[in-house]
Amino acid sequence: MTDPILEFEDVDIRYRTEKGNDVHAVNDASFSINRHDYFGLVGESGCGKSTIADAIVGGLDANGEVTSGTIRYKGEEIQDYSEKEFNQNVRWKEISVIPQSSMNSLDPVMKLSNQAVEMAKYHTDLTKTEAIDRLRELFEVVGLSESRIHDYPHQFSGGMQQRAIIAFALYLRPSLIIADEPTTALDVIMQDQIIDYINGLKDDWDISMLMITHDISVVFENCDSMAVMHGGQVAETGSVVDVYDRPRHPYAILLQNAFPDVRFPDRELAVIDGHPPQLRGEVDFCTFADRCPWAQPECREGAPDAQAVAGDDDHQAWCVRADEMEELAAEHLEPKAEEESILGGGE
Amino acid sequence: MSRLSYFVRRTAITAVLIFLVASALFFFFRAMPGDYSSLLVQQGMNPEQIAQLRADWGLDEPIYVQYYEYITNLFTGNAGQSFRFSQPVWELVAPRILNSFVLVAPAITATYIVGGLFGAYIGRRRGSPLEKSGIISVSIFHSIPDFFLGIMLIALFSSTLGIFPTSGMLPPAEMIQLGDQPYWQRFLIPEFWRHYTLPFMTVLLYFMQYPTLIMRNSVVEVSDQEYLHYHRLKGLPESKLLRKIIRHASLPVITLYPISLAASISGLVLIEVVFNWPGIGQLLVSSVLARDFPVIQFVFLIAATWVIIGNFFVDLLYGVLDPRVSVAGDED
């Protein structure tokens, strides 16, 4: 119905190790991000979400490799580009990154202006003055004083560094930004401002975004669609409203109920026992099976296929029992609607 | 605090340190067992002669007067007289400092360049057999006592292969021929360089361990930093990334450079003796054997000053290389 800007189709990503038992970090991952959409990718640490980000921009560690499947950007397969073509045409110009831990991502011994000049040098024909002027404009856009473009990163507070990183991400006017835990190190108030700011970019800059986070509430609030990942597999994908109203993968269901909601301090939090498996060797089973209260023998006999939820191909759950979930997990699905928020005031 | 006042403060601290070292040396030498003047006394002297001698050398004055004289003399560049040669210490030491410097400065510099590059190279190949053998070989060279390393090189290159001379700076004939010509003239003589090679190689091999290992660790650490990942995501080519890694990783190595340069003075003592290189190390050894205390005291002072000034330059240099260190308490 719409035209996707980024598509993952059955993507496997592995890290080779010396002893031969490779880490199968991402298995059979499929999702797609529509143009002008914000897409949230949620999961706990080690679930493969950052590996996906690295794979899109060719930033995987030297031993990492996309071993099968396709990643398409605006219909073109990313793997078909040579490193040089990718650099000239796609990287940063089309897809830029707001990295995890912005506090450590700016080169501490380079002035911010020089970091911009360097970026311009490898991707554009801008002169040094033009490059600095553009950074000046962007500093204004992200709410930093333009007089500070010649500062070093350590002279900025955490929130300011985060804004500088956003300015760098916007620097070549990309179409897609990958934001990898963009606010984890920040305090709540600052985090909220940055997220709000990132939200505003969608219309002002006509941007699509892949937002990678462990915080499902940030995704529910700010994204249009989402995917939930567990143990290197995509568990469920769909619009945020679909995943919220009708989650059909046990992990997606439990994760939502495990997440504290300040509106309901008395609600019992769902507990997910155990932890994801080590992804050494072939992953031909559901990686959530060991933690799942509704697991059956067949969950361990093969990796689950995608099931369209309620016949909607845009909402899929990778669970063999997806159809039964509404019944099985009834107690986890109901209470949301009934309780009343304790937050007062102008809600 | 401005950059200037930081500089002024560091300079003042440096000067105070040197002064304290000079004072400490004075008192340490006076505190050693036995009267200082007994060193001057030769057999067959009568008490009057001894008293005369003590008066000549100023040893009959109270200690604080001696100390005052010593310090004020130092300020005017007068470090006293050598017992052994009855010649001003400074005149004796100055050409030796130059000889030592000509050997140690280029050798340590080369050590840091070669060792730093080698360390960076093996650091980029973490876990490879090359890395392991690299670490082992530089460690072996540092584990062998420096003089023994020198002797082995002599055995190999002089005695066995006959490529280089065993010792000295120049053959005596050439030395006499040089006469009063400017110091640099000797650099034009091929013989000088043949004499220079083995001590140079000894210093190089012996001190390689520090820069190599530190650079290796530093490169490994910097390679894992988030900002490098970010540079990579931004699409900087590998060659550029490597340059950045080396720049970041160099900081600790650079700090160590002047310290090694300074510390090498002590290592140099035995190397100079083995190769009979006319530097201050060799002078120190011969002065110790002859108990020529004014010379020893002054050589110690020179060595300490060498270290202190070396550290002073590290501080200044670090401020330029790493803006985070620039000036304590500097807000912008």
Place this chain on the structure above:
Amino acid sequence: MSATDPVLELESVDKHFQTTSSFVESVKERIFGEGPKLVRAVDDLDMTLEQNQVQGVIGESGCGKTTLLRTVMGLYDPTDGDIRFQGKSTSEFGKADWKEFRRKVQIVFQDPFNSLDPKFSVRRTIAEPLEIHDIDYERSDIEEMLEKVGLTPASQYIQQFPNQLSGGEKQRVAIARALITDPEVILADEPSSMLDVSTQASILNLLNDLTSEFGVSMIYISHDLSTVSYVCDEINVMYLGRIVEKAETRELLSDPKHPYTKALIQSIPIPDPHHKRERATIGGEPGDPIDMPEGCRFKTRCPERMDVCDRKPRDVDPDGDGERTVACHLYYDHEATAGQADEPAGEHTPETPT
């Protein structure tokens, strides 16, 4: 001490740090008569921890909550004020009192990955405090404790080492270690913040049960209001060293008074795509704890700033029922209380709630 006495009381507690450490600078300060610059990490703080109560302290990084915790633990001497444990002031503690205090007040740290000794087995980790305090124990005591904190079967965990445990399991071991000496008070420093969501929930549930099952009281500090609200009975909102608002959890969330509390609550993302949240309007980052503004410390970010905010606000009870306090000029009539004029900025006098 009767059963209804508070277990821990803090009265006007200050903890200030000097910023200058160099000899030269302190000499300069003496000569020019400047006072040393102070970091008022904890400033004039009152708190009462009743038995079986959980007091939460929330605030942004740098607000002084960690300093507060360390001061309560006795790692720092308070600069001023009084800390009373079971009615006795810690300033009067002798060596035996401190040892007793160390047994009765236990801590659970934020980072389970570094707070357990990697060379200690679970058994030894939990037994260590018992040995320190010369308490007799048997293996079954330790197993029982492991089961209580949800590490079942205990016989499987007891011989393991930290590197064999997941983050959540480590944190459970840390909690078991804190509970084994049968303490009165647990000090918890964001014990769930480094864990994944799925594990976090189980740790929060466990902490929630502590007061009822083990009869302990707890001070729980965190930057995350949404987790604090699950565990705490009362919440203290801390800003730059001072508690600006204190109320029962539900009351604080449903009817925040202080503009800072409002901003904190409005900044929490809500895990519900249907919910439209009104976002906070205050400016970015907390001020510098060294050069803090005179009067109300929040005034530089406050959307409701008035002229009177240059004076230090008193703690007032906005509802008049004695159950909550807020330190904000919005909530009292300055004319009516003219007799008790606001203190001029900077001066220190004890405050009394009206």
